[in-house]
Amino acid sequence: MHVNLKNVSLTTPESYLYLYSEFQVIRVLTTFTVGTWNYVVAVLKNDIEVQESYSTVILRYSSNDTLFTSIADIDIKFENEEMKAIAANKFGDDIYIADTGKIVKISFNLAEGTFKNYSFLCTNTASDNGSTIQFKRYRIPSDTHDPNCSRSMKYPLTINKQLESKLVTRGISELTSMKVVKIRGINIMFAIDSKQALVRINLNTKKIYWRSEDDYLNTFHIKDKFIYIASARTISKIDFFICDKYDSCSKCVSSSDPFCSWSLSLGKCVHEEVSDAITQCPIINSFSPERVSPNESVNITLYVHNLPNVSIACRLDDLQYYPADVHGQTVICPIKVSSATNVTVLQLVTEADKYFLLNVQITVLTCRKHHQCGECVHSENKCKWCSGSCLNPSEINHFCISDSPSCPRIRGDQQLIIPAGTKQALDIHVLGVNSNDGPFKLLVDEIIQDSFVSCKYITPKLRCEYNWPLLNVDSKEATIQVRAKRGEEEIVFDNPGVKLELYNCSIFATDCMQCVSVDDLYKCGWCINRCTFKDHCIEEIVNDIDSCTPPPVITEFHPITGPSNGGTNLTIIGKNLLYRENIVAKVGNQTCYTLYNKNSNSLICKTPRANSDSYVPITIKIDSKAKVHSPEMFRYVSPKILSIQPQLCCLSCQTEIKIIGRYLNSGNVQLIKLGNDIIVPYNSTPDFVFAKMPLQIRTGRTKFTYTIDEFHDTFYFQFVSDPEILKISKDYSLPKGGINISIEGTGLNSSQKTLLIFSSASCRHISSCKAISSFIMHCLTPDVTMCASHLQEAFSASFSLDAVEIPDQSFVIKMYPQPSFDKLSSVLQVWSGSELIIRGSGFTNGLSKDDFVIMIGDKYRCVVAEIYEFKLLCLVELLKINDADAVLLLSATVGNVSTELGTVSFMNGQETPILFFIIIVSTVIFMVLLAIVFVCRKRLEEKDKNVQHVSIYFGLCLLLNWNKRLKASLV
Helix, strand or coil, rough: EEEEECCCCCCCCCCEEEECCCCEEEEHHHHEECCCCEEEEEEEECCCCCCEEEEEEEEEEEEECEEEEEEEEEECCCCCCCCCCCCEEEEEEEEECCCEEEEEEEEEECCCCCCCCCCCEEEEEEEEEEEEEHHHHEECCCCCCCCCCCCCCCCCCCCCCEEEEEEECCCCCCCEEEEECEEEEEEEEECCCCCCCCEECCCCCCCEEECCCCEEEEEEEECCCCCEEECCCCCCEEEECCCCCCCCHHHCCCCCCCCEEEEEEEEEEECCCCCEECCCEEEEEEEEEEEEECCCCEEEEEEEEEECCCCCEECCCCCEEEEEEEEEEEEEEECCCCCCCEEEEEEECCCCCCCEEEEEEEECCHHHHHHCCHHCCCCCCEEEECCCCEHHHCCCCCCCEHHHHHHCCCCCCCCEEEEEEEEEEEEEECCCCCCCCCCCCEEEECCCCCCCEEEEEECCCCEEEECCCCCCCEEEEEEEEEEEEECCEEECCCCCCCEEEEHHHHHCCCCCHHHCCCCCCEEEEEEEEEEEEECCCCCCCCHHHHHHHCCEEEEEECCEECCCCCCCCEEEEEEEECCCEEEEEEEEEEEEEEEEEEEECCEECCCCCCCCEEEEECCCCCCCCCEEEEEEEEEEEEEEEEEECCEEECCCCCEEEEEEEECCCCCEEEEEEEEEEEECCCCEECEEEEECCCCCCCEEEEEEEECCCCCCEEEEEEECCEEEEEEECCEEECCCCEEEEEEECCCCCCCCCCEEECCCCCCCCCEEECCCCEEEEEECCCCCCHHHCCCCCCCCCCCECCCCEEEEEEEEEEEEECCCCCCCCCCCECCCCCCCEEEEEECCCCCCCHHHEEEECCCEEEEEEECCCCCCEEEEECCCCCCCCCEEEEEEEEEEEEEEEEEECCCCCCCHHHHHHHHHHHHHHHHHHHHHHHHHHHHCCCCCCCHHHHHHHHHHHHHHHHHHHHHHHHH
């Protein structure tokens, strides 16, 4: 059998091997090299036969040749559907091959073979998908039947040792990759199974002793006592030794891990070779006694299998240690149990290091926790009831009760009541009483202190007669206890919870109707104007309501108004109103249906529907014997909703709404139903109702219903999207606040109350805003001077709509220092349209012109035109005639801070045209004189120069003098 290599490396999964036209290599399991030979373990597929078949072969070829020669067909019966091997790994002189069901080890001598039996090489060619492939094989010289090398050679090469195979393990899942290593003389196989988990197989014992918790692994690699495993997304490193995963001796030695053993000195599972390691854990075969009593000293004998040869101590779960007496495989622990629980744990530990070896559970007979005979004898610890105590079996040394029927007990299905201040016999039904028991005592410590009531047994009950004390309350319950003598012992009767009730009829009820309505069990009756025990009444007793003659009385009722639709729960207050079949309440002429009537002082009924608004009386009638009217009239009204303010709000605003109408607080219950939400108004008057809207999740028109009892009025309310802040005009403020900020956004008018909030690390300040429209809102910044240590830092600005802050919409506001102004030293004279200079400092810190308000008096504003670091330039408004010659206050305001700078005086407004006239006339005269001088100079050119100079000088002096006088008059 020969295979030709088609120009690829056999170490890659994509390798293709061809065996002429008969066989195809479909999977390369592993490759390795020995000497000059390269070996391949592969799975072949037979394409010639009608039914496909597979075989696993070992092929080898020389490093100098591409010819593959089969040295062995591996005869394995595979257990997967395709009958082919899945994975292989070479280790030493062995090759391990796995399929779905088992692993097989193949042993043979891999010494180099020779071609000495074959004389020459045959070469053939074949076509494969249009390309030419050359095949080589060797032919035996004596093969005269194939001189032209036309036949495939079927003779294997000679090998030095016959192939040997044997089963390693069976019952494994499919392995997709594997590797064998030897540690401490043990062959360990690591493989990835069909579930893509890493498994470890001890090839010596043929057992899987560990499987990883991680699935979907692709590959693994072993190096330096660590295993590197890779999945599609992660690479992990795990220890080669995993003994520390086993936290007990039994888990350690039963793990089948060949490297793990339990160390007695360390008290843990180790992979190192230690001197005190054990491979078999000690096991308790039996122990005695299995039950002990509390505070009882007892020797516990334990019979142990595989007891190690170490010094041992005994330990209880309360961490009490006791020395152990060891005899071979028997251990005796002298212990004393003080636990109050039903079970205690006895452990055997190493004496030196107190490492745990094994433990047993011992039942503690905690009988004394039971305080009644029935509980005691029914307990699981074989307790008995003796002289009023529950004892453990080891404590019993005389006659005791051991079964439930023998327990003396009070019958639980009875109610014990007795009237206070009377001498009455109390009958108590009991069980488990012997004929020789007695005398009997009844103890009621909460009613009769330091004493008891003597009782007689009259089958099947005890009769206890006593002068029962008086009570200052209507009733009192008390726990009872029954005792009796049984021989020389005093026994206590079990009580399943029966109590004695002492009651007082006169406090139970204060009038006849209350008294006759008391439960018949108490035997109360109305006698001589008081409620008393019937047996004590020496006059005629009143036993029914009809015999209680006082007529009903109405003192008041509420509410005093209700909707004409009816349905109002009307509470009538008075006397003798206790319900009876022939009592009728009416509103006007219609019956008011009784809803609640459990005492004689009040009655609740539901008003009927009325035809119109009216005043009607409230009437209580008992047959024809008595009829009473209310002192006031009940008013039927027709509530009406006129308007609601506002009619829209945003989804998160929780806006306060105001409902305006008539008779809005009539009736009992006022409710607002908004969609699926029920809103209870927090304030209501006849004309107004106030409520707060709940949070909503969708916008649009929502049905709004206002309900008063059975009155309903419906209108609609509009919910809009929460406001959105898009832009703020200024990102700064002053410590005292007052800077006007313009806000641009959407839905800004959807809340009743919008607040601007400044927040810093330690402060929070608030100011109000005013919506101009849905898109514009003006806010004044708040005063933050309370945050004296934070004036230079930035603040976070956010907005609150009807006490709900807008989320994710905040801005950073810078804080500028407050500017200062210099005061005027004297009265400043100004006139309309003139410029005014205001001096100070801090003007150029970032403030804008409209932040400065300069006022002259309270009428005139000096509009800031220019801002410099130490001065402001403003233009004075036109002066009104009435304010001429007035002295007005000059003030400067920035934000919330105003400063008085001094006073200014306006010049008279009538002087202004005269001033202009004088200036024009002066100019004309000057020009005329100048012309005269020029003409005179021409005429006097030939005259004496000195005279000319004098004339010109005289003219100029005259003009200068006139000009000075003119200016003086203007000032």
